[in-house]
Amino acid sequence: MTHRSPASRTLEVKALARVEGEGAMFVEIRDGAVHDVQLRIYEPPRFFEAFLRGRSYTEPPDITARICGICPVAYQMSAVQAIEAACGITVDGALRDLRLLLYFGEWIESHALHVYMLHAPDFLGYESAIALAADHRPIVERGLALKKTGNDLVDVIGGRAVHPRQCARRWLLPGADQARAAAPVREPPAGA
């Protein structure tokens, strides 16, 4: 996977570890200078924008949340605000506070995951958080406890820890249930 000569070499990692999704890295050095750098992303496209067409305006928060299991709230919050802008609505006060709490929960769980599980092993010379835990168990446990606090916040405010649903159904995308009943569009498949 790695070739060496005095001034020319290529470095290649075919499947990057500790990133969300599937990607590869390719670096080529020729005659002592960088010749090529590529971050190759070979995960197939997912066509979310295409299959949102024809759906009800109440559905993007639930559908786009499925783009990411780590930051579903970000998709819900950007989606819900875009739709409210289209409909001329601004949400503030206590409902906005609930959105903030939900989002803080996501920042805590997502950042704790990256700091402790994905990034810290690089700085400490470990190949994974599992290996890190063998030598530094209390530290990794602290990271897991932090992540759980973030997940609990999303759970209590959003109804469940991943892909929360309350925000779209009841509190935070107001009127969603009535609009769903009235909109002349197909229902999403179960679990969508």
Next chain:
Amino acid sequence: MPTKRELQPLSESLRRARDAAHATVTWVAGFDFPDFEHDHELVALRHPEEYAILDGRLVSTLGLDAGPDEYEGHFAEEHVERSTALHSRILERGHYLAGPLARYSLNSDKLAPVAREAAAEAGLGTECRNPFRSIVVRSVEILHACDEALRVIERYEPPGSPAVEVAPRAGAGCGWSEAPRGLLWHRYELDAAGVIQDARIVPPTSQNQPTIEHDLWHFVESHLHLDDDELRIRCEQAIRNYDPCISCATHFLDLVVERS
């Protein structure tokens, strides 16, 4: 809707989390960081009172100041040769960086005091341009989120109504927020019945993709003395600095960039 009492157990665990977050900042601040800085244009939301997360104006270190409807007038996504991937760029200026380093550098004055103090103790100035130190900035943001969540729970009173009526109307709307990895912009076009005619989503990882490669290029250039294994490990770390979410970058099929 949650009652005030239902949120109380969260306050208890958030107080413990705030201590753990503080300890996290101290822990990661002690790591060794390569001497590596960049001068990318930094792009993040800015809110008049808050360290922007949910909404705000989009600002940059080079003077950008835009609302969500103006996004398409300032940014373009383009196909890169030999690839179906889309690369975001600021019109006229090129690549830019979104995410924790941009947020921190543009908004450190809006952090909760406890997070601002921890950042200073960790050796961060008012801005941070070393991507390897993003782990410190993320830890500061965890601390900020714990502290702010506690503040919001304290002032929380259940809203009078759990819902505000949203009647559909024909037209387009744009919205954005600060995902953990950076700006996430959505645009929807609706007909009068609320059926979606068009949708556009620009996730943070596709915005940062050109910048990640830019950094990799310059990192390799300045670390050619490292042996292959060490250089490869450092390059992987340089990619992880951005916490890329490849599954979010829904447009990508295969990304290849060549520069000569």
